[in-house]
Amino acid sequence: MSASDRPLLSNARSDRVREVSALGRRSARARSGRFLVEGPQAVRELLRYAGGHTRALYVTAEAGRRHAEILDAAREAEVPTWMCTDEVLSAMADTGSPQGVLAVAEQVDVPLDQALDAVGPRDFAVVLTHVRDPGNAGTVLRGASAFGAAAVLLSAASVDVHHPKVVRSTVGALFHLPVSVGTPVQELLEACRARGIRLLAADGAGEVPLPDADLGGPHAWVLGNEAWGMPADVLAACDVGVSIPIERAESLNLAMAATVCLHASAAASTPGP
Template identity: 70%
Template sequence: MTEPSPQLSSPRSERVRQVAALGRRAARERSGTFLVEGPQAVRELLLHAAADAVALYLSEAAGARYADLVRHAQDAGVPIWSCTEAVLVAMADTGTPQGVLAVARRVDVPLEVALDALGEDGFAVVLTHVRDPGNAGTVLRGADAFGAGAVLVSAASVDLYNPKVVRSTAGSLFHLPVSLGTPVDDLLGACRARGVRLLAADGSGTTLLPDADLSGRHAWVMGNEAWGLPGEVLERCDQTVAIPIRRAESLNLAMAATVCLHASAAARSATA
């Protein structure tokens, strides 16, 4: 059991500055740690990846309100720091923190480990050059919701440990294997080498989603928010699939990925 440390009261203390620095990518990469903000995300960290939790920081009021977080941290031996509201504001990425944040070690896994998680009939989502934090986090949340085996994020995509991405995953970051930083060509090649069919989600597709074969191991390949999937990526995919749309001009990346992931999950339910 871990007892709370003395209260952090100075926003200028070295510890507070180190935590606040994790809002910057360089500091995250240097330390191998990142910020987890809000009771929901912190709860999922402590329940599913407690071994990667470095420290828990919370206000006195939040400690009383979220006693389960304190208990989970104590059970896992995670250091607990009581903080003033001013200290939490100084450390958090959000302007109005919810009284709870944690520091965690990176939780991503090597690409081969993520592909192993697909088993014999799993599906994944591949993010190629995705730059918007909200989109990336929402795709990961959708992948978790519909039972995807893994999320594969290419090099040159947004940093998944950006605080905005972490918040938008709502804790799903700690639920399924995530691989980061592999160049797109190598990522697609690794999928092919493991027998994972590549389905490009793109409006140019001649196969509509309801007609797509979603059996077996496959990965949805999603493109950049602004320019989609380039021709060379489309050529490397086994099939290009379009989502039928009745009136709207298009769906944004996160919405399209969610629709595709739901279809993969539904295909499995139909054959169960």
């Protein structure tokens, strides 16, 4: 059944609207195994890279006219699609000013072993330990995709990767590469070491400046908490601490530091002439 064959969703208090809206809460996501994907770009990437995870699409009339290719992609993927009023979409969305396109998807994280399988001899990954800010986590994921990281691994102590703000901050990058969540930090680091993946702690007090760091072979950037950095036991479990030389600033925020490190790894992994 196409969107045109379904009745327009116009009751912002309906059971369906309440069920979708509830996915903004972690408890509802954990119970259902589903999450919200908001905005045309994120939904476009969901359909392109993880279409099989898409369970429903909701679009306003104006957004449908502006983003007809999204409706076409949903139709091709046989995703159930409903047209809805602006009021209904606003009631379902997590943002105050939604862009008229919203999808419900099955959660996309994968087991740790599967994510590590993606890290080849010339690849690099990202490990987030105790990262709690959704915007930071999402921005790191976006950078990981942009610079060609093989996988992103979030420890059990980190933010829920399916949090609406994380998903929005990735702008669809969440669907571009394997993401594993929920493994205790030390177990996660040990799993990397067992695969021969060197652990580079991005640390302001790191003994090796980034320009001098050995970025050859499989490695992972280990990033700590935004406020209190990296615990001593995590630093001790890493192979080396790497610092970013900076001027006229005391430090870089997490997402900015991650971007600099990932760019360096991408440059090092590019074959020479």
